[in-house]
Amino acid sequence: MRALLTALWAIVAREALRFSRQRSRFVSALVRPLVWLVVFAAGFRAALGLSIIPPYQTYITYETYIVPGLCGMILLFNGMQSSLSLVYDREMGSMRLLLTSPLPRWWLLFSKILAGTAVSVLQCYAFLGIAAAMGITMPLMGYVYVLPALILGGVMLGALGVALSSFISQMENFAGVMNFVIFPTFFMSTALYPLWRMAESSVLLRDICAFNPFSHTVELIRFALYEQFNGMALLWTMLAGMIFLGLALWGYDPGRGLMRRRG
Amino acid sequence: MTGLKVERLGFSYGAKRALENVSFDVEQGAFCALLGPNGAGKSTLFALLTRLFTTREGRLTVMGHDIARAPRQALARIGVVFQQSTLDLDLSVRRNLRYFAALHGLAGREAETRIEAALERMAMRERADELARDLNGGHRRRTEIARALVHRPAVLLLDEPTVGLDAEARRAITAHVHDLCASDGLTALWATHLTDEVWPDDRLVILHNGRVLADGTAREIAGQEGLTERFLNLTGAPV
Missing domain, CATH: 3.40.50.300 (P-loop containing nucleotide triphosphate hydrolases)
Structure with missing residues (x-):
């Protein structure tokens, strides 16, 4: 057990060190949701009226509505960024060091995911802090309750990133991830508009949004920020997380996954 | 055997x-x-x-x-030295070895003792605090061999x-x-x-x-x- 925790700590510390040296990565990860919050939300505030839906007990501004979705956006982009760094590590050969360790491979990959999640969670809190400074505040305890939701969401999306990285053969293919994974996942979710809004334009779109695990992660964060628990969102996020973790392990299995097929 | x-x-x-x-x-x-x-x-x-x-x-x-x-x-x-370098160029020689030791579940005094011994064995102690990026090809290889020896x-x-x-x-x-x-x-x-x-x-x-x-x-x-x-x-x- 001590050996596992030693490896976990080393992997997290390495990711933190790498992150601390990439200030621009921290800033860009914050700028992206802030641009949405300041520019997009201001533009759409008038167009997108919101009714009172749980967990809200009163009318809210559009800026307030999209804050949990933008936290999800940070987790999503960082999860994919981790997948990019794994593809880079593999091309550079440093992934071999990890995969030839005698510790269980599932633990090493899980540690990688947790390391990426830790960075994402820090960014989410920085974003929530800036949002609060702009007057978009949540109940005080919501900032505490949201921590496990952010960790769970981060692990789920990180696992998706690791799974994808095992199927991406080269860095150049990452543009495909942007087009076919990040954008559809984000836009076909409850991050920017509630389900009932979506249903007004297309029932099929609403169903896709309701099926999208990212929607459930966003709802888990939204409810937690308002000191409420959303069991369905938790269940859905956990289920998706387990499936993605399974896929990630399969992808990096020396006997079955792409590591072997690529040769 | x-x-x-x-x-x-x-x-x-x-x-x-x-x-x-x-x-x-x-x-x-x-x-x-x-x-x-x-x-x-x-x-x-x-x-x-x-x-x-x-x-x-x-x-x-x-x-x-x-x-x-x-x-x-x-x-x-097994200790491995791959054809392609697997050093983290932004870490010092010692930190590269420490990271590797941790991947083998080694930490604390035991890891430090082994790291010192491996560095000594490959005549790399004097360069232990230099960044891997600053080493020449030969010293990078020596670092990788030292790293491969850490877990004995x-x-x-x-x-x-x-x-x-x-x-x-x-x-x-x-x-x-x-x-x-x-x-x-x-x-x-x-x-x-x-x-x-x-x-x-x-x-x-x-x-x-x-x-x-x-x-x-x-x-x-x-x-x-x-x-x-x-x-x-x-x-x-x-x-």
Whole structure:
């Protein structure tokens, strides 16, 4: 057990060190949701009226509505960024060091995911802090309750990133991830508009949004920020997380996954 | 005791056969050169030995541990130096070794003691706090060998470790590893396509097109022809 925790700590510390040296990565990860919050939300505030839906007990501004979705956006982009760094590590050969360790491979990959999640969670809190400074505040305890939701969401999306990285053969293919994974996942979710809004334009779109695990992660964060628990969102996020973790392990299995097929 | 045993090993990339019925073993404390031209199957064999790939054809045993059945025990006894550098260039030499030690579950005083010993062994103590990025090619390779020794492996696998090094650095690294085998009883499998890295008393396996063409001591295989000529005749490859 001590050996596992030693490896976990080393992997997290390495990711933190790498992150601390990439200030621009921290800033860009914050700028992206802030641009949405300041520019997009201001533009759409008038167009997108919101009714009172749980967990809200009163009318809210559009800026307030999209804050949990933008936290999800940070987790999503960082999860994919981790997948990019794994593809880079593999091309550079440093992934071999990890995969030839005698510790269980599932633990090493899980540690990688947790390391990426830790960075994402820090960014989410920085974003929530800036949002609060702009007057978009949540109940005080919501900032505490949201921590496990952010960790769970981060692990789920990180696992998706690791799974994808095992199927991406080269860095150049990452543009495909942007087009076919990040954008559809984000836009076909409850991050920017509630389900009932979506249903007004297309029932099929609403169903896709309701099926999208990212929607459930966003709802888990939204409810937690308002000191409420959303069991369905938790269940859905956990289920998706387990499936993605399974896929990630399969992808990096020396006997079955792409590591072997690529040769 | 046998340090490394390869039995009837086979592997394919789709329809392309990379290894065909490869068998040899290396006694504990021996330096074994795996000589073969580019594309002979050396790196594939290393990927199988380090469990980056697996195969159902044949058997690999490290210090008595079957890689397929007891991968963790086998991997714990192996130190690897890959052909491509795997150092984190933004970390110091010591931090690279510390990270590796942690991946083997080693931390605290025990890890530090082992790291110091490994650095000392490869004459890298004075450079321990330099960034890997600032080292020359020879010192980077020495760092990688020191790193591969941190967990005190019984078998050291080196996949063309002198690629890109000048003649002096190549000779120094080759001598270092021979010395490790002689003094520490380490079993080394050294993949190369350069005959001048093989010493007359070394164990030698010549691999070509995924098959073992010769297996014995370098002196025996070289015969009267000399190793370079013999290797060229066997493989038809430029050296």
